Amino acid sequence: MRILIVEDEKSLADIIKKGLEEEGYAVDVEYNGEEGLFMAEDEPSDLIILDIMLPIVDGMTILKTIRKAGVKTPVLMLTARDTLMDKVSGLDGGADDYLTKPFLFEELLARIRALLRRDSEVKTSVIEIGDLIIDMATHQVKRGGKEIVLSAREYALLEYMAMNRNRVLSRISISEHIYDYNFDLDSNVIDVFINRIRNKIDKGFSIKLIHTLRGAGYIMKE
Numbered sequence: 001m002r003i004l005i006v007e008d009e010k011s012l013a014d015i016i017k018k019g020l021e022e023e024g025y026a027v028d029v030e031y032n033g034e035e036g037l038f039m040a041e042d043e044p045s046d047l048i049i050l051d052i053m054l055p056i057v058d059g060m061t062i063l064k065t066i067r068k069a070g071v072k073t074p075v076l077m078l079t080a081r082d083t084l085m086d087k088v089s090g091l092d093g094g095a096d097d098y099l100t101k102p103f104l105f106e107e108l109l110a111r112i113r114a115l116l117r118r119d120s121e122v123k124t125s126v127i128e129i130g131d132l133i134i135d136m137a138t139h140q141v142k143r144g145g146k147e148i149v150l151s152a153r154e155y156a157l158l159e160y161m162a163m164n165r166n167r168v169l170s171r172i173s174i175s176e177h178i179y180d181y182n183f184d185l186d187s188n189v190i191d192v193f194i195n196r197i198r199n200k201i202d203k204g205f206s207i208k209l210i211h212t213l214r215g216a217g218y219i220m221k222e
Helices: 010-022 033-042 059-068 084-092 105-117 152-163 171-178 189-201
Strands: 002-006 026-030 047-051 075-079 097-100 126-129 132-135 140-143 146-148 210-213 217-220
Touching: 002 010, 002 033, 002 171, 010 026, 010 105, 026 033, 033 047, 033 059, 047 059, 047 105, 059 075, 059 084, 075 084, 075 105, 084 097, 097 105, 126 152, 132 152, 152 171, 152 189, 152 217, 171 189, 171 217, 189 210
Parallel strands: 002 026, 002 047, 047 075, 075 097
Antiparallel strands: 126 132, 132 140, 140 146, 210 217
16 A cells, blocks of 8 residues: 655654555655645545644645545544644544554554555455455465465555455556555566465465456456
């Protein structure tokens, strides 16, 4: 999944970015509200982590602007202010969740997972497709009771496909959700990773879960 962080505390933003990338997320970072608003409106993200106190354009203005423009991306607000009215204002302005600094990274991850599940068929941290089991909290993957070892990028792609089971996913759609803004759309990286996952997930099983639709993309289904 692809996450946009808009946070002017560079050290905090970079720590969050590094931690999320280690979890397999694709991450874009902006350090001021003007650039953050541009990215939030014009670049696809699965979730936005948005600080309230930002230079040039503040977080509440960004939130209200993107909601008015019809952007439905889940927004997790970050703030150093812990008053009830701040939380009420953020939630009434269109935020989906609210986290007060300082916070534990594990709590941030849990809230991110919950928000990403909101518009998916998946409503728990464990995805089951046939005999394939994916634990999104631990990143443990099993099929037929056998544990499967995946790289961070392989896991990210598998999780994205599993959360969108029974939906046809184009190569562009996949790249937009699991790679950051700098990804080269003309490369064949997506096909390479799909083949790697197939070799680990489907090889040796009579029922294949990952299917190719020529000219359209890929779909995960039983």
